[in-house]
Amino acid sequence: MNKKILITGAGGYIGSVATYLFLEQGYEVVALDNLSTGYKSPIVELQKRFGKDKLKFYQADLLEDLKAILEEEKDIQAVIHYAASCSVNESMENPEKYFKNNVVGSNNLLTTMLEAGIKKVVFSSTCAVYGEAKYTPVDELHPKDPTNPYGQSKKIVEEILSWYGSLSGMQFVALRYFNVCGASDDGLIGDSKRPSSLLVQNVVRGALGIEPFYLTCADVETPDKTPIRDYINVVDLNLAHIKAVEYLLNGGENQVLNLGTGEGNSVLEVVNMVEELTGYTFKLDKAPARQGEYAKMVANITKAQETLNWKPERTIKDSVESLLKWYKEHPNGWE
Numbered sequence: 048m049n050k051k052i053l054i055t056g057a058g059g060y061i062g063s064v065a066t067y068l069f070l071e072q073g074y075e076v077v078a079l080d081n082l083s084t085g086y087k088s089p090i091v092e093l094q095k096r097f098g099k100d101k102l103k104f105y106q107a108d109l110l111e112d113l114k115a116i117l118e119e120e121k122d123i124q125a126v127i128h129y130a131a132s133c134s135v136n137e138s139m140e141n142p143e144k145y146f147k148n149n150v151v152g153s154n155n156l157l158t159t160m161l162e163a164g165i166k167k168v169v170f171s172s173t174c175a176v177y178g179e180a181k182y183t184p185v186d187e188l189h190p191k192d193p194t195n196p197y198g199q200s201k202k203i204v205e206e207i208l209s210w211y212g213s214l215s216g217m218q219f220v221a222l223r224y225f226n227v228c229g230a231s232d233d234g235l236i237g238d239s240k241r242p243s244s245l246l247v248q249n250v251v252r253g254a255l256g257i258e259p260f261y262l263t264c265a266d267v268e269t270p271d272k273t274p275i276r277d278y279i280n281v282v283d284l285n286l287a288h289i290k291a292v293e294y295l296l297n298g299g300e301n302q303v304l305n306l307g308t309g310e311g312n313s314v315l316e317v318v319n320m321v322e323e324l325t326g327y328t329f330k331l332d333k334a335p336a337r338q339g340e341y342a343k344m345v346a347n348i349t350k351a352q353e354t355l356n357w358k359p360e361r362t363i364k365d366s367v368e369s370l371l372k373w374y375k376e377h378p379n380g381w382e
């Protein structure tokens with residue numbers, strides 16, 4: 048039987064790369080997006096390559112009545128739920144939007160799934176549920192103490208999932224991403240966030256002259272005084288989602304797993320890597336420092352590796368190379 052999945056947020060950065068990879072693996076994909084921060088263009092591009100019978104698109108909102116879509120699309124075996132509002136800064140300015148879109152929207156999706164008898168879901172969570180790292184590498188048992196409504200909204204959805212898991216038979220894998228970077232390996236599908244808060248993308252855009260890049264990090268206690276983060280390649284990240292779907296289809300137990308590389312890079316290391324690969328030299332004028340920056344956040348990924356039989360394979364260099372391909376063809380991202 049064909050494996051058929053629903054991907055929410057399929058027009059967004061991570062969801063569009065996921066759609067590409069699931070199609071490559073032979074899945075039939077039903078894509079859903081309200082195009083609030085995403086684009087139809089990657090879907091159209093992938094429909095050209097794989098056919099509209101393999102990739103169907105619904106422009107729809109998580110907050111709408113989704114029953115008709117789930118009824119129309121029979122035999123969906125699992126949902127991969129990427130759709131969300133995901134800017135930390137915006138969530139501090141407009142918390143209502145985050146609790147409505149991310150919490151109420153997710154709850155609407157999950158309850159409609161249960162009504163339709165679809166019980167398997169892979170959920171995009173975030174390391175923002177932990178707040179500032181009390182120790183590194185951060186494992187899944189680290190205290191959860193979000194410092195912004197975005198992280199809080201994801202923590203609440205994880206808790207809803209856990210209750211639906213124990214009371215309603217929902218089967219889920221919640222994946223807590225660290226910092227996502229890169230494009231598909233061939234540069235076909237990438238990141239169109241405007242503006243973006245994703246460092247690797249912004250450094251590459253700076254080097255290519257698309258948009259100036261400024262150092263906005265405060266001095267912190269790391270060897271080169273710039274923050275260390277765990278940058279996971281978007282293809283490696285999404286390959287873990289494919290493994291998570293297979294894990295659920297094989298009857299795996301509910302899980303919450305970190306997705307990162309287990310290693311960190313400082314901001315200056317990322318800048319140096321981009322300089323090395325492009326020959327560009329940054330002046331690195333300091334812009335006003337972002338508030339609340341912490342020194343180091345790196346994932347412990349042992350649980351994901353063991354549960355999913357997965358390991359990240361792409362280096363930060365691979366991510367920069369895929370971004371160079373993507374931005375050279377799409378300097379303005381998707382239109």
Ligand SMILES: NC(=O)c1ccc[n+]([C@@H]2O[C@H](COP(=O)([O-])OP(=O)(O)OC[C@H]3O[C@@H](n4cnc5c(N)ncnc54)[C@H](O)[C@@H]3O)[C@@H](O)[C@H]2O)c1
Nearest residue numbers: 056058059060061081083084085108109130131133224227
């Ligand atoms: N980018 C990262 O580094 C990162 C890190 C941790 C977690 N995440 C999570 O990964 C997921 C995808 O993030 P992204 O970086 O691709 O963001 P994105 O903004 O590019 O993609 C989100 C997509 O969801 C869609 N969407 C938003 N609200 C919707 C709604 N109510 N109904 C239908 N569609 C809606 C948007 O139009 C967009 O296409 C999010 O859940 C995010 O919280 C991302």
